[in-house]
Amino acid sequence: xxxxxxxxxxxxxxxxxxxxxxxxxxxxxxxxxxxxxxxxxxxxxxxxxxxxxxxxxxxxxxxxxxxxxxxxxxxxxxxxxxxxxxxxxxxxxxxxxxxxxxxxxxxxxxxxxxxxxxxxxxxxxxxxxxxxxxxxxxxxxxxxxxxxxxxxxxxxxxxxxxxxxxxxxxxxxxxxxxxxxxxxxxxxxxxxxxxxxxxxxxxxxxxxxxxxxxxxxxxxxxxxxxx
Numbered sequence: 767x768x769x770x771x772x773x774x775x776x777x778x779x780x781x782x783x784x785x786x787x788x789x790x791x792x793x794x795x796x797x798x799x800x801x802x803x804x805x806x807x808x809x810x811x812x813x814x815x816x817x818x819x820x821x822x823x824x825x826x827x828x829x830x831x832x833x834x835x836x837x838x839x840x841x842x843x844x845x846x847x848x849x850x851x852x853x854x855x856x857x858x859x860x861x862x863x864x865x866x867x868x869x870x871x872x873x874x875x876x877x878x879x880x881x882x883x884x885x886x887x888x889x890x891x892x893x894x895x896x897x898x899x900x901x902x903x904x905x906x907x908x909x910x911x912x913x914x915x916x917x918x919x920x921x922x923x924x925x926x927x928x929x930x931x932x933x934x935x936x937x938x939x940x941x942x943x944x945x946x947x948x949x950x951x952x953x954x955x956x957x958x959x960x961x962x963x964x965x966x967x968x969x970x971x972x973x974x975x976x977x978x979x980x981x982x983x984x985x986x987x988x989x990x991x992x993x
Contacts, residue, residue, distance in 0.1 A: 767783050769781050769862075770782055771869045772789065772793065774789075774791065775793065776795030777871075778797040778836075778875055780792075781833075781866060786928070788928055790834055791834070791836065792984065795982055795983075797876065801840060803924075803981055804837050805840055807956050808922050808954065809827065809841060811989065812921055812922050813825070823851065824851045824852070824903075825850060825851065825922065826853045826855075826921050826950075827852060829924040829926060830911055831858065831925075831926040832857060833926065834862060834872070835856075835867075835888055836870075836872055837926060839876065840876065841854060842854075842899060843877055843880055846902075850901065852901065852902050854902065854903065855920075858907070859911070867888050872884065883899065886898050887904065893905070893908070911941055911944070912941060914948060916947070917947055918947070919950070920948050920949050920953055921949070921953050922954055922955075923945055924957075925945065925955050925957035926957070930959060942990075943971040946972055946973060952993070954991050954992070955968075955973070955990040955991075956987070958980070958981070960977055960985075960986035968988070972992065973992060974990065974992075975990050976989045976991070
């Protein structure tokens with residue numbers, strides 16, 4: 767499928783799949799969406815609710831849809847600010863090209879001081895855990911989401927798959943059961959989609975589902991908790 771680089775409303779770039787009219791990030795602002803959905807209502811919520819007594823514990827993060835590396839980059843920087851120890855796993859079935867990576871402007875807009883870190887996220891070998899920073903362990907895996915077999919390993923899941931409009935099979939009960947199993951008790955999953963079918967699928971596998979205010983120009987998002 768044909769892909770092209772587009773500029774979103776906050777000035778940050780993302781990739782659009784033209785055949786689907788679908789973007790890797792919100793066209794209303796890639797960075798704004800990532801910060802709101804995955805950092806504020808994902809990682810930082812988990813820290814405030816479940817990790818406040820021991821910030822030196824390692825927080826295990828799974829990203830469903832590594833894509834452009836934006837969520838991982840923001841998490842790395844936030845971990846440095848908050849003195850968090852992060853073990854990050856990004857799963858991607860179809861990695862983007864080096865040409866597409868070069869066209870992204872996240873380093874310029876977020877932190878030029880972390881350019882080497884952003885580059886390392888993309889140049890590190892797949893299927894191999896590497897240390898990006900002293901407090902940030904990182905691994906990329908090429909696999910389909912339905913092939914994840916992890917049990918009770920992760921604290922936070924960033925669920926950033928293509929939307930249910932174009933890939934409904936990634937938002938059904940079978941996928942969310944895999945996500946539920948991969949989380950530890952009190953683990954959370956956060957995502958930009960708040961469709962009724964998505965929330966019903968989450969509840970059906972055992973999640974407690976919270977509908978929250980969405981990022982700019984989107985009414986709602988969802989956070990699901992494994993109690």
